[in-house]
Structure formats: C-alpha cells, structure tokens
Amino acid sequence: MTSRRKFVQQVAALGTLSAASAIAPSLARAQAAKLRVGLMLPYTGTYAALGTAITQGFNIAVEENGGKLGGRDIEYFTVDDESEPAKATDNANRLVQRDKVDVLVGTVHSGVVMAMVKIARDSGTLLIIPNAGANAATGSQCAPNIFRTSFSNWQPAHPMGKVMYDKGHRKVVTLTWKYGAGEESVESFKEAFTKLGGSIVKEMYLPFPNVEFQAFITEIASLKPDAVFVFFAGGGAIKFTKDYAAAGLKDKIPLYGSGFLTDGTLEAQGASAQGLLTTLHYGDGIENPKNKQFRYAYGKKYGIQADVYAVQGYDAALLLGSGLTAVKGSFGDKKSLYGALEKVKIDSPRGAWTMSRAHNPIQDIYLRRVEGNANQVIGVAWKALEDPARGCKLGA
Amino acid sequence: MEWLIQILNSVQYGLLLFLVASGLTLIFGIMGVINLAHGSFYMIGAYLAFSLAELTGSLWTALPLGIVLAFALGLVLEILLISRLYRRDHLYQVLLTFGLILVFEEMRSILVGDDVHGVAIPALLDASLPLTENLSYPVYRLFISAVCLVLAALMYFTIQKTRLGMMVRAGASNAEMTQALGINIRWIHALVFAAGVALAVFAGMIAAPVSSVFPGMGNQVLIICFVIVVIGGIGSLKGALIASLLIGFVDTFGKVLLPELAGVAVYLLMAIVLLFRPAGLYGRP
Numbered sequence: 001m002t003s004r005r006k007f008v009q010q011v012a013a014l015g016t017l018s019a020a021s022a023i024a025p026s027l028a029r030a031q032a033a034k035l036r037v038g039l040m041l042p043y044t045g046t047y048a049a050l051g052t053a054i055t056q057g058f059n060i061a062v063e064e065n066g067g068k069l070g071g072r073d074i075e076y077f078t079v080d081d082e083s084e085p086a087k088a089t090d091n092a093n094r095l096v097q098r099d100k101v102d103v104l105v106g107t108v109h110s111g112v113v114m115a116m117v118k119i120a121r122d123s124g125t126l127l128i129i130p131n132a133g134a135n136a137a138t139g140s141q142c143a144p145n146i147f148r149t150s151f152s153n154w155q156p157a158h159p160m161g162k163v164m165y166d167k168g169h170r171k172v173v174t175l176t177w178k179y180g181a182g183e184e185s186v187e188s189f190k191e192a193f194t195k196l197g198g199s200i201v202k203e204m205y206l207p208f209p210n211v212e213f214q215a216f217i218t219e220i221a222s223l224k225p226d227a228v229f230v231f232f233a234g235g236g237a238i239k240f241t242k243d244y245a246a247a248g249l250k251d252k253i254p255l256y257g258s259g260f261l262t263d264g265t266l267e268a269q270g271a272s273a274q275g276l277l278t279t280l281h282y283g284d285g286i287e288n289p290k291n292k293q294f295r296y297a298y299g300k301k302y303g304i305q306a307d308v309y310a311v312q313g314y315d316a317a318l319l320l321g322s323g324l325t326a327v328k329g330s331f332g333d334k335k336s337l338y339g340a341l342e343k344v345k346i347d348s349p350r351g352a353w354t355m356s357r358a359h360n361p362i363q364d365i366y367l368r369r370v371e372g373n374a375n376q377v378i379g380v381a382w383k384a385l386e387d388p389a390r391g392c393k394l395g396a
Numbered sequence: 397m398e399w400l401i402q403i404l405n406s407v408q409y410g411l412l413l414f415l416v417a418s419g420l421t422l423i424f425g426i427m428g429v430i431n432l433a434h435g436s437f438y439m440i441g442a443y444l445a446f447s448l449a450e451l452t453g454s455l456w457t458a459l460p461l462g463i464v465l466a467f468a469l470g471l472v473l474e475i476l477l478i479s480r481l482y483r484r485d486h487l488y489q490v491l492l493t494f495g496l497i498l499v500f501e502e503m504r505s506i507l508v509g510d511d512v513h514g515v516a517i518p519a520l521l522d523a524s525l526p527l528t529e530n531l532s533y534p535v536y537r538l539f540i541s542a543v544c545l546v547l548a549a550l551m552y553f554t555i556q557k558t559r560l561g562m563m564v565r566a567g568a569s570n571a572e573m574t575q576a577l578g579i580n581i582r583w584i585h586a587l588v589f590a591a592g593v594a595l596a597v598f599a600g601m602i603a604a605p606v607s608s609v610f611p612g613m614g615n616q617v618l619i620i621c622f623v624i625v626v627i628g629g630i631g632s633l634k635g636a637l638i639a640s641l642l643i644g645f646v647d648t649f650g651k652v653l654l655p656e657l658a659g660v661a662v663y664l665l666m667a668i669v670l671l672f673r674p675a676g677l678y679g680r681p
Contacts, residue, residue: 044501046612048510178659206651207659209616211607214405214537215648221531222398235512235610242514242608248524248532268514268608 034075035068035329037320038101040091040116041130043080046234047108049264050309051080054130057306057313058105060297061321069317070324077101081112088115096123102331103128105316108309110134110153110180117141124334130316131309135184138360140391144338147359149315149346151281152387153184157258159365159381160229160279161192164256169226171201175216176231177208185231185258193229201225211239217247228253233260238268245272259283259368259375264307266373276370281361282308282350283368283377291349306349315348322346342395357395362386397528402648408537410644411544412603416617417624417636418551419595425631426568426588429478430489433496435618437593441466441600442609443504446513455518459601466597470590478589479582497614504611512610540602547595548637555633564588568631623662627669629679638677 039058041051062069077099079091088111095101096119103126107113113132120127120143127146129137133153137146164172172193176182182205190200201223204216220228228249232240237260244250250272259280262273294314298306306314319341326340327333342355353363367381420434441462448458473496481488516522517536524532555561566574567584575581607613624643628635643662650661657664669677 044505046610048505048611052510204651205655205658210659211616212409212647212651214409215402215651218398218401218405218531219652221528224530235608235613238512238514238608238610239606242606246524246532246534246536246606248526249530252530265512268512270514270516 033072035070035072035103035324036075036077036099036101037069038077038079038095038099038104038106040079040081040095040104040106040112042083042108043078045082045084047083050108050131053307053309054108054313054316056298056302057310057315058130058317060294060301060310061314061317063301064297065317065321069321070327070329072324072329081107081109083107083109083112085109085111085115088112089119092116092119096125102126103320105130105320107132113137114141117143117146120146126331126337128316128320130312133184134180135387135390138356138358138387138392139389142358142389142392142394144394145334147319147341147355149319149361150312151363152360152389153181154188154387155360155363155385156260156280156365157185157189157229157231158192158385159367160256160258161189161194161196161198163277163279163367163381164227164229165193165196165198167227167254169254170198171225172198172227172229173202173204173220173223173225174200174229175204175206175213175220177210177236178205179208181233182208182231186229189229189258209236211236213240213243217243217249220253221247221249225253228255230255230257230261232257233263234265237261238265241269241272241276259308262368262370262375264309266370266375273370274372278368278370278375279365279381280308280368280375281363281365282311283366284374285377286350286366288349288351290347294349308350311349315346315350318346318348319344356386356389358387358389358392359394360387360389401527401531401533402652403645404533406645406648407641408541408644409648410641411541412599413620413624413643414637414640415540415544415547415599415602416596417621417628417640418548418633419592419599420621421625421628421631421633421636422551422595423589423592424625426564427478427482427585428486429481429589430486430493431592432490432493432618433500434493434592434596434621435614435616436497436500437466437596437614438600438603438617439504439612439614440469440500441597442515442604442607442613443508443600444597445515445601445604446609447508449515455515455601455605459598462601463594463598466594467590469597470593471586473593474586474589479585482585500614501611510611512608514608515604517605534606536605540606543602548633551633620662623666625676627666627676629673629676632676632678635676635678 041054042048043051077095081091105128108131110132113129117137129148131150133151135152135154138148138152174186176186244255257278259278262276262278295306322344323341327337345354351364353361356362362384364380365382365385366377367379368375369378416438423429423431444462445458448461449455452458521536521539523535526532563579563584567581571581624636624639628639646661646665651658
C-alpha cells in the first residue's frame with residue numbers, strides 16, 4: 001500500500017515537474033530544487049493511528065505556510081516503518097541513500113528511532129523526531145543534526161513524583177512493561193519521588209506487550225501501598241484501568257500515571273478512567289490562541305480532534321520551517337542551519353518551548369484530570385522542565 | 397488468602413487460553429492444517445463484539461450473530477482456499493494463512509480503523525465479589541471461566557460420544573478409508589474448520605470486555621496458542637486443556653515469584669515438557 005501511495009506521489013510530482021518545464025523552462029530552472037522530506041512513520045500496525053496523526057499535524061503546519069517550508073516547495077518520500085525495529089535500518093537507508101532526502105522525520109517506536117539515530121549520525125542527515133521518547137536519542141546518542149519535538153521518556157513521568165508526594169503519598173508501588181519507555185518512565189518517576197523522601201515499596205514489571213494484569217492487581221491489593229504509579233499505553237492502558245477498577249481498587253488505592261495512560265483511549269476506558277490524574281506535555285483545554293487555531297484547522301480538515309501526536313507532528317514542521325527560513329532555505333551551511341534550529345522558539349499549541357542543549361524540548365508538563373472524554377488540564381505540574389540529557393556532550 | 401486468589405487468577409487465565417487454543421488444536425489435529433490466521437480470527441471476534449454490540453445494543457445479541465458469521469466465514473475460507481492445500485506440504489499452508497493475517501489486518505484497518513476500543517460488560521454481569529478488605533473479583537471473569545468449562549465438556553462429548561464425532565475421529569486417522577465407507581470427508585473437513593474458526597471468534601467476542609479491542613491483538617494470542625498446542629500434544633483437546641491450565645499457573649506465579657523470568661517462564665515450561673515428552677503431554681509420537 002505504501003509503495004503504491006509513493007508511486008502515485010512520484011508520478012504526480014513528475015507530472016507537475018514536466019508541465020512546469022514545458023510552459024516556462026527558464027522559470028523552472030531558476031527556482032530552487034524542492035525540499036526533500038522523508039517521512040518514516042508507522043502507517044500500519046499497533047501505532048498506525050499515531051503515525052497518521054503526526055503526518056496530519058505536519059501537513060497543517062505546511063499548509064499554514066502556503067505549502068512551503070523555508071520558502072521551498074516540498075517533495076515527500078513516505079515509508080511505512082510498521083514499528084518494526086528489524087526493518088528500521090533498511091527503511092531509513094532507503095530514504096537517505098536512494099531518495100537522498102534533505103531531512104528525515106520519524107518516528108513513533110523507540111527501537112526504530114534508535115536505528116534512525118544511528119543512520120543520522122553516520123550520514124549527517126538532519127533527523128527530526130516527532131514522538132519516540134528514548135532518552136538516549138537526546139542523551140548519550142545526541143548529535144548536532146538530531147532534534148526532537150516531542151519529549152524524552154524522562155520528562156512526562158518526572159513531575160508525577162512531586163505531584164504524588166504533595167498529595168501525601170509516601171509508599172508507592174510501580175508497574176510497567178519491561179521495555180525502554182516503561183523502564184525509563186518509572187526510573188524518572190522514582191528519581192523525583194524518592195528525592196523528596198517517598199519510598200518505592202515494590203517495582204513490578206511484566207513482559208511487553210503482555211496484558212494479563214490480574215496477578216499484579218492481587219499483589220497490589222495485599223501490599224496496600226498509598227498509591228500506584230504505572231506506565232502503559234494503547235490497548236494495555238485500557239485493559240489495565242478496567243481491570244484495576246473492576247478489582248475495586250480504584251477508590252481505595254489511587255492510581256496515577258504518565259499521560260499516555262489516558263491519551264486516545266478514554267472512550268474505551270469509560271468509567272474506569274474517570275478522575276485519574278496524569279502528567280503530560282499536552283492536554284485538553286489549554287488556553288492559548290495557537291492551540292485554538294490549530295485545533296480548529298485540524299478538526300476542520302480531518303474531522304477529528306487533534307491529539308498530542310498531531311501537535312508533535314505540527315511542531316516538527318514548525319521547527320523545520322523556522323530553522324530553514326533563518327538560513328534562507330539552504331542546506332549548504334549545516335552549521336548555521338543547526339544553530340538556527342537550536343535557537344528556535346516554537347510557538348506550539350502546547351505552549352511555547354525552546355530547544356535544550358541536547359536538542360530536546362524544554363517544556364511545561366501539565367497535570368491533567370480525566371473528565372468525561374477529556375484530559376482536562378488542571379495546572380502546570382512542572383514549569384519549563386529540561387531533560388538532564390545524561391551522557392550528552394553537546395553544548396556542555 | 398493472597399495465594400488462593402492467585403490460584404483463582406491462574407485457573408481463570410488458563411481456561412481463557414484453552415478457549416482460544418482449542419480451535420487451533422482441533423484444526424491442526426484433525427485436518428493437519430497449520431493455521432497461522434487463528435490469532436486473526438480471535439481479533440476478528442473482538443472487533444465483531446465491538447461493532448455488533450454497538451449495532452444491536454447488547455453483547456447477548458451480538459454473540460449468536462457473531463458465531464453465525466464466523467461459521468460462514470470458516471466455511472467460505474475452507475471451500476475456497478484451505479481445501480486446496482490438504483495434499484500439499486505444510487509450507488503452503490503456512491504461506492496461505494500468513495497471507496490471510498495480512499489481509500485481515502488490512503481489512504480491519506480499512507473497515508474499523510486503527511483506534512483502540514472497549515466493549516462494555518453486559519449489565520447483568522457487571523458486578524464484583526468482595527474477596528478481601530480491598531480486593532474484589534469481577535463476576536464477568538468468573539462467567540468466562542464457567543463458559544469455558546461448559547464448552548470444554550460440550551466439545552469432549554461431541555467428539556467422543558456422538559456419531560458426528562466418530563466420523564470426525566475416523567476422518568482424522570484415515571481420510572481415504574473413511575471416504576470409502578461412504579462418509580463425505582470434504583464436508584467433515586469444512587465443518588471442522590468452520591467450527592475451529594467459530595471457536596476463535598467466540599473466544600475473541602467473549603474476552604473483548606476484559607481484554608479491550610486493539611490492532612495486533614491477534615498476534616499476541618497466536619504465539620501462546622501454539623505453545624499450548626505443542627505442550628498439550630498436537631490435536632489433543634485434553635492436552636490443550638491441561639497445557640492451558642499449566643501455562644495459567646506458570647505465567648501467574650512466574651510474575652509474582654520470579655518477575656525477572658516472567659517473560660520466558662512459559663517457554664521454559666515448553667522446553668522442559670518437550671525434553672521429556674517430545675510429542676507433547678498427550679500427543680501420539
């Protein structure tokens with residue numbers, strides 16, 4: 001399906017190109033070549049909805065710019081990465097080597113993004129990460145040509161340590177999948193919570209993507225902690241909140257989580273998620289003109305509500321656009337391009353943010369409460385939170 | 397008390413696994429067909445529960461509808477595709493049914509989309525039994541266990557005690573001789589395959605309220621199903637039941653006692669069983 005889509009795009013691109021050169025050959029030659037943007041995102045598989053939202057967010061920003069970024073027309077090269085780490089190197093190489101893209105945009109899955117990071121480091125191609133939170137991408141593996149417009153796994157979970165401590169919880173059980181994002185989130189929560197004086201009664205893990213939680217729920221009930229912190233997303237998040245509520249624990253041992261626990265899943269979670277507190281860099285009801293404008297444009301064009309993934313895709317295009325504008329659309333002087341990207345202040349629907357020395361957003365993390373089908377923002381859990389970027393020597 | 401509840405968790409999980417794996421072992425054992433698309437049928441079941449419950453307003457009306465649809469789908473697939481492969485090597489079956497996985501996933505994406513969904517527990521069973529001071533057990537989970545037990549008994553009775561079951565067993569041990577005795581083996585095969593599909597779809601439907609409905613859910617189930625079929629012995633329903641319960645126990649207690657090994661515990665169990673009984677617990681060598 002992807003290859004067909006791409007084929008159609010290429011034929012269309014060829015068509016416009018030849019038409020333009022036939023009508024006004026000199027004009028066509030005088031214009032700068034098109035900006036080659038490689039989108040490597042999941043369009044099938046578990047994360048298909050996320051890949052689509054990111055692409056649509058990206059498109060909204062490009063459209064606001066009159067179909068251009070940094071004054072240049074755009075030619076897209078799209079690859080469906082299927083969230084499949086085994087195919088990641090080949091897929092990224094195809095875009096970099098064969099399609100010779102100027103910039104690589106992707107992806108959702110942390111395992112896939114680490115392969116893209118490696119290729120970006122080897123080839124020097126500009127990489128913009130619109131979701132995957134692997135700490136290393138802007139930590140030990142950071143590079144001058146790698147930027148992220150989403151979050152590091154460390155970021156959304158960290159403020160929850162403070163939130164839960166302030167609520168009076170002292171003894172907490174954590175539960176997550178034993179894989180990168182889960183472990184990094186719990187680690188970051190633990191760091192903040194124990195620093196304040198809280199203690200972790202037990203850290204529980206289950207293999208990814210196992211969703212048989214009953215054994216852990218029974219154990220939580222007998223450990224009787226003050227509260228529980230979890231990291232789950234998607235189908236696992238739905239099943240966990242439902243199982244937790246069905247076991248009668250929801251009103252006895254409060255449940256908290258990083259925002260992905262209740263993002264894009266509320267309709268399916270129904271009553272089981274009502275009232276849950278989570279932390280994330282986006283939410284419903286953020287009052288700023290940019291958010292209003294973006295949500296209106298997104299809803300009008302795609303007929304659905306924009307989510308955090310759409311915002312991250314939107315910001316990826318904003319970042320690329322403003323960076324390129326600063327260097328007049330040229331990739332010739334990489335150093336000044338990266339310099340421009342580092343200094344950019346993104347006026348994002350989530351609120352304005354800037355780049356950290358390791359090229360990760362310094363952003364507000366919101367505290368949200370589930371009300372109906374919305375993650376209502378009820379405050380800022382941590383203002384201008386910067387990832388510690390451990391192991392990154394950039395700008396240090 | 398905690399341990400008693402963990403035992404309950406194990407049995408309950410094991411029975412649910414049996415419900416999904418029984419269809420696979422039936423098709424594998426009786427027809428010799430390796431059906432990789434079995435997980436997809438489970439996924440289709442869950443999505444059917446979601447769409448039909450929304451259409452008809454209740455899971456109770458969705459269930460019979462879904463089973464009829466599943467049976468029809470099974471018949472069509474057997475007649476159009478599977479029946480052409482009985483005489484071929486297993487590799488062809490693997491290729492065909494792997495292709496079916498891709499087709500079903502893509503169709504799911506086109507028809508229902510890639511979002512995750514939930515199915516409401518029917519009002520009648522939407523309650524919890526208090527077990528300890530702070531833990532209660534959802535009635536619907538107990539209901540699933542009861543349904544699995546009834547179904548296991550029903551399958552045992554049909555295959556061991558009825559005329560139809562006798563024909564099925566005869567067809568499994570020698571198809572040509574059975575045909576020579578005047579039994580339409582093609583019809584038997586179509587029936588068994590359709591029943592296997594219906595079992596997987598039924599499992600997906602009935603599990604949907606507790607498992608939720610999401611893309612890729614079938615692939616997770618497929619692997620554990622094959623583990624059960626291999627441990628139990630290919631084609632043995634009794635073996636599948638015992639293997640399912642074993643896996644329920646190993647998985648549940650593995651998570652509690654040896655969390656570091658929880659990911660590999662069931663595979664270790666499979667390796668150990670195969671070491672001593674290469675054909676599985678109840679398989680004919």
